[in-house]
Amino acid sequence: MSTKIELTFLVADDHPLFRAAVIQVLRESFADLRIVEAASASSLDAGLEGTPQVDLVLLDLTMPGTKGFSALLRIRGKHPDVPVIVISSNDQPRVIQRARQFGAAAFIPKASPPALIHDAIAQVLEGGSWFPPITVASSKEDEELAEKLAQLTPQQFKVLLCLADGLLNKQIAHELDLAENTVKVHITAILKKLNCYSRTQAAVLVKSLEPESRDLSN
Structure with missing residues (x-):
């Protein structure tokens, strides 16, 4: 083989x-x-x-x-x-x-x-795909979420994950080695791209990435 x-x-x-x-x-x-x-x-x-x-x-x-x-x-x-x-x-x-x-x-x-x-x-x-047979129907919500998240830059994605952890702007700036004003700019862009009205709503969106049933464990 x-x-x-x-x-x-x-x-x-x-x-x-x-x-x-x-x-x-x-x-x-x-x-x-x-x-x-x-x-x-x-x-x-x-x-x-x-x-x-x-x-x-x-x-x-x-x-x-x-x-x-x-x-x-x-x-x-x-x-x-x-x-x-x-x-x-x-x-x-x-x-x-x-x-x-x-x-x-x-x-x-x-x-x-x-x-x-x-x-x-x-x-x-060879350009194909492989998935175990499943019976779950496709989710339009998941497709829309994937499209929204794909708009984020890598740095914006990191900021979004920090938001999900409940970090304040000052803490995010320290965590990612950014100026606090830069963090604010990123958050504004994130909320706009994700069509969220608050950082709390954006954090909930990230939480939805985690499976509802079994924990993702090794």
């Missing part, structure tokens, strides 16, 4: 043991493979920015610095040409459907055997 092709994969998961297991499967499946690892939202951003050509991101939904589907949405907004495969232990139908709507090319449950992981990746690399 080996495919000779030069590729660069970014594996983002904050559990070292699972990350190592995925990497082992990848190296057994693809020859001449370069692996970039990430264990948080910040290292994910750094990996994407610092790597000349990333062919695929394998993304766990729960990492430090993320909220639900925020990492997926950030990647799709800033790196739309890079396909993202979500690998999660939360394989509830609603989670799978939202991953698809928010731009994932595939969804692989963490309990999947190596052969399935290989097949799903191969389909995505």
